[in-house]
Amino acid sequence: MCRSTQRPELLHANLHRLVEQSEQFNQQKQAHALAVMCPYSQQVFQLLPVLLHYHHPLLPGYVPGGVPVGICNFQPNERQQQFIDELSQQAVNEPLQTAASPEIFGLYSMGSTSSIGQSRESDLDVWVCHSHQMAPERVAWLQQKCLLISKWAEQRQVELNLFLIPDNKFRTDNLASVDGESCGSAQHLLLLDEFYRSHMLIAGKRLVWLFAPPKKLGREYDVFIAEQFANGTLSHDEWLDLGGFARIPAEEYFGSALWQLYKSIDSPYKAVLKTVLMEAYSHEYPDTQLLCRDLKGRFQSANRLDERQDHYMLMLEKVTGYLKSIGDETRLDLVRRCFYLKVCEGEHNDNEHYQWRRTQIKQLTAAWSWSAEKIQLLNNRANWKVEEVKLAYGELLEALMQSYRNLIQFAQRNRISESINPEDIGVLSRKLYVAFENLPGKVQLINLKIAPDLSEPHLSLVQIPEGRSNKAGWYLYKPSPTFKARSERHELEYSPNIAKLVAWAHFNGLLVKQTQLELFNHDSQVSLRHLQEFYGDLARTFAVRTPDPSNLALSRPCEVRQLCVFLNLEQDPTASRQQGPIEFNVNKGDPFSFGRQFENLVGSVDILYRNSWDEIRSMHFNSPMAVVEALTTILGKMHQGATPPESLQVFCYSLSFRSLIRTRFEKLLRECIDLRLAREVGSTIKTLVLGSEEHSIFFERRGVSVQKRETQLAPAQPTHRTLPLADHGDKLVPEIVDVYASEGLMQFFFEGDGQEYNIYILDEANRIETYYQVSGSKEELIQSINRFYTSHQQQEGQSYFAHFNLPQYYDIVQVAGQQKVLPYRTAKED
Structure with a gap:
């Protein structure tokens, strides 16, 4: 046998x-x-x-x-x-x-x-x-x-x-x-x-x-x-x-979508292609036809190296087939333009090895029936200015977010969780929130490496008063021969106040040292000379770009790093005093309550700061309470456990008493920051006289508040005193929670590592909820909270990127007998 x-x-x-x-x-x-x-x-x-x-x-x-x-x-x-x-x-x-x-x-x-x-x-x-x-x-x-x-x-x-x-x-x-x-x-x-x-x-x-x-x-x-x-x-x-x-586990698509959105900050054209590819992969799930297998088959059957084995060409082929199958001609056109711009970067070499690239590009544009005008516009990207960049920015974000939403829906349909860990979700989401979420006081950066140079030789700043057809505020234009012609053109940018508009032009690269400015003022007291001074101070203080924030910084509450205050740029009470003699009395020389009439010499306050997440924020105050409003607002951006700003500068543009006003405000601001960041147990009250009114500023662990008090007219003598901490009903909350309380985001603090633990939750306004002896997996809880945020906030009418402002999670730990707060880490990494 x-x-x-x-x-x-x-x-x-x-x-x-x-x-x-x-x-x-x-x-x-x-x-x-x-x-x-x-x-x-x-x-x-x-x-x-x-x-x-x-x-x-x-x-x-x-x-x-x-x-x-x-x-x-x-x-x-x-x-x-x-x-x-x-x-x-x-x-x-x-x-x-x-x-x-x-x-x-x-x-x-x-x-x-x-x-x-x-x-x-x-x-x-x-x-x-x-x-x-x-x-x-x-x-x-x-x-x-x-x-x-x-x-x-x-x-x-x-x-x-x-x-x-x-x-x-x-x-x-x-x-x-x-x-x-x-x-x-x-x-x-x-x-x-x-x-x-x-x-x-x-x-x-x-x-x-x-x-x-x-x-x-x-x-x-x-x-x-x-x-x-x-x-x-x-x-x-x-x-x-x-x-x-x-096959690719379905759990990977959410994390991959986040990663590609993050990569879009530096490589938007490539990110659009890759994000739509992830969408195409998910559309074929569970029988996804992966490009790597397609390329392997082509390699093994080929007898020469050609474009059919170029992985970028394969990616284009894949996403084209997908977008055609769902009838999305709008994104198909954008994907083709993204591909063209990506492969034509630096296309100026006469080397013979470039010939195959030029041949492929020419064949593609012919197959797409592109006009010579369309090709010329794309070829001229090196000369694009803010109008083209704004249009491209909007298109790119819309396409990226559509793919992201489709991938979220894919995850919901298949009832899958994400494989990406909570820390990486937090870091990537925060990067996206910082880059793309457009908040009222935020200076939005629009040039995602879309064009190399947005600088303009001339810019016009035009103020529109109340009661006109256009919204009141400041408008940025390219100059035109006449005001009528300028007003008929579409503005480059709008802001309710001039400081934020100039900051936007600076950080987006439109306004540079060589730019000639012209000013059309209506009822503010800004002069061209003061405007040029303001821009010079701004440009010398704030670099356009700084190193990216670390992951550790993004996993913590944001802190004010660079702080600048600009006084009396738009409203200058000293300007109206020029008609008569200027009287100065050393006993009545406080610029917040000046002279016999107890005048407040601060008419407007503009604050510009860069935080530890590398956001640029702008705030404007012009009421009689501008000083107090500015102080309490900026102090509200500092949690008690924060480090002081690395730099603090105050500038003043008054016609009179510049040095006096600037020095007094800077001294007050530094005192208030010290009080806000002090670790003393109890509340502190600081008294401040504005004009003829006295105000009490309350410094407490979780924030700062102000209250006006009736008082007799008297020389201003600001003081502060410490009061014992009142029992506000949440005495069981660890003090370290209040120290890290930060406005503007949800914060979850976990106390305890056993089978049961306590949770302290602070909302965006620092209101607290406490849950004791909670059982179950912290990681599963965090995943469910993040999933709720990513899937529901868009339905409430918020902007695309609002749902990337995910909560932050911390562990309260004991180190050398003292409580400390650390960013939450998953157990599998310990």
């Missing part, structure tokens, strides 16, 4: 041909990528394998200690070998070091590199793959080296992002957190899908996945690949397997 033996299934019938083909295609991709790069980018790209293969004090990224070195199968090319030889000559006393057994499995670029979407300004995202068994301290050393290499690249104006990827990353739970360019828990298998469809081998092992049969999915894929290694078809010395997957 003969025993039948089943021959093991081959990885691929034409494996040898595919290996040769992949090497050929990879060389072509590298040539395409290098052709688009600037010289510094070429240098970084070429030298990166050398920097990670060797370790030497003369090399960028050197870190003392046992840093992992050596890239598997690294064979330097001619340029790399020349660099190595030159370095070896300099390092005669300390030869170049690498490892006998290389510890880095491979370097792989991902993203737009080598695709039609790559431009000279594109960043370089590279995965550095290593064994999951590498000791944590050695991973930390390698991470430090990668950070130093990225800084070296940054000095050459090249954005290089190196991501350490253990070989089992996609076979385990995703415990990462959002950090800079890392999507953290926002994406997991969707990230692997993007990597597989866009990767290019720089140095190291070949990826098994590209050569495996397309129908091998999930568990079947893992078993099959294990057999290939076991039977000798594959060798671990030459091949790396990051895993396969049957």
Whole structure:
């Protein structure tokens, strides 16, 4: 009796041909990528394998200690070998070091590199793959080296992002957190899908996945690949397997949508494409046809590298098919324009490797029946000004939010929870809220890298009084020959007060040092000279751009970082005193209650501040109570546990007594800030006389309030005193909760780590609710609260991005016998 033996299934019938083909295609991709790069980018790209293969004090990224070195199968090319030889000559006393057994499995670029979407300004995202068994301290050393290499690249104006990827990353739970360019828990298998469809081998092992049969999915894929290694078809010395997957879990789409919305802040055109792609994927759920599998099939059946294997072209093809299937011609046109603008960035190179890009773009625009005028408008993006940018901004946000809403509805239909962790939801949502939510006092930034330069040579500021057809306030225009012609044109921006309008023009780049201003005033006391002074003070105090806020800052209540006060810009009581003699008496010299008539010499107060979330906020006060209203409002933005502003400046534009008014107001403001942030137990009352009226300002743990008191006319003598804390009925609330109470957002404080815990909830107005001995999962509670916010607030008529102002969550902990408040972290990360 003969025993039948089943021959093991081959990885691929034409494996040898595919290996040769992949090497050929990879060389072509590298040539395409290098052709688009600037010289510094070429240098970084070429030298990166050398920097990670060797370790030497003369090399960028050197870190003392046992840093992992050596890239598997690294064979330097001619340029790399020349660099190595030159370095070896300099390092005669300390030869170049690498490892006998290389510890880095491979370097792989991902993203737009080598695709039609790559431009000279594109960043370089590279995965550095290593064994999951590498000791944590050695991973930390390698991470430090990668950070130093990225800084070296940054000095050459090249954005290089190196991501350490253990070989089992996609076979385990995703415990990462959002950090800079890392999507953290926002994406997991969707990230692997993007990597597989866009990767290019720089140095190291070949990826098994590209050569495996397309129908091998999930568990079947893992078993099959294990057999290939076991039977000798594959060798671990030459091949790396990051895993396969049957489908994308539905739980990932919400986090991915948040991540792409966040990326739109810096890359709006690409983000629109990727967000609609997520929507298309969810539309096909559960039988999603992933682009990475489509590309694998095309690679294995191809005999040459062409546009059918370009992952940007595949993405366009996918979203086009989806939008056509649902009849959305509006977004289809926008997607095409986004694609065109993305692939045409920096399209000015005559290199022969650009020819295939130009050919593809020409074929696409012909297929779309675009007019020459439409193409010319898009080609002229470098010269777009605020009108074009505002239009594009509105279109981009509408498209992004439509995809986001559709993905939220997808999650609700399938009754799924999100896989992204609460901390990452909080950080990403806060970034979106800061970038896009348009609040009454917020200076909104509209140029999401849509156009390079919005500066204007001339700008007009026009005041419209009450009783006209237009809303009363200030309007910003480009100059016209006549006032009538100007009023018939659409304004660039409107604001009820001039300070916010000038701030908007400054932070959006319209108003620069060279801009000529003209002023059409009606009933305010602003003069062109004072307006120019104000802009100069503003521009010297506030940089247009500052570093992005940290994740830690976004997980805490916002704090005032830069604070500027501008006095008497629009209303100046001293101007009316110019008709008669100016009388000054040292005993009646308080500018808040000045002279025999007890005049308040502050007519208007404008406040501009930048907070720790990097928002710019503006406030205007012009009533007789302007001083008190301004003080209580800005103090309300400071919770008791906040740090004082890093900078505080006061400017005054009065015709008379400038220094007196400015100095007095600044002294009062600093005193009030000190009282607000003091940790004294009890309430403090400060007395302030405005004109002939006396006011009491109450400083309490949870806020500041004011009360007018009847008083005899007398020289103003501001005082303050501390009162014992009244029993206001919530004495069981820990004092630390009041210290962190912050207006404008919901705050949840958890006390206790056992099966039961207490919850203290502060609403936007700092009203408190308490719940004792609550049982159940904190994480599930937070997820349900966030889900409620994301799915319901839009239905109440709020703006698109209002629902990104999610609550903040904190743990009350004991440290060295004292209570402290820390941002909430999920238990799985502890």
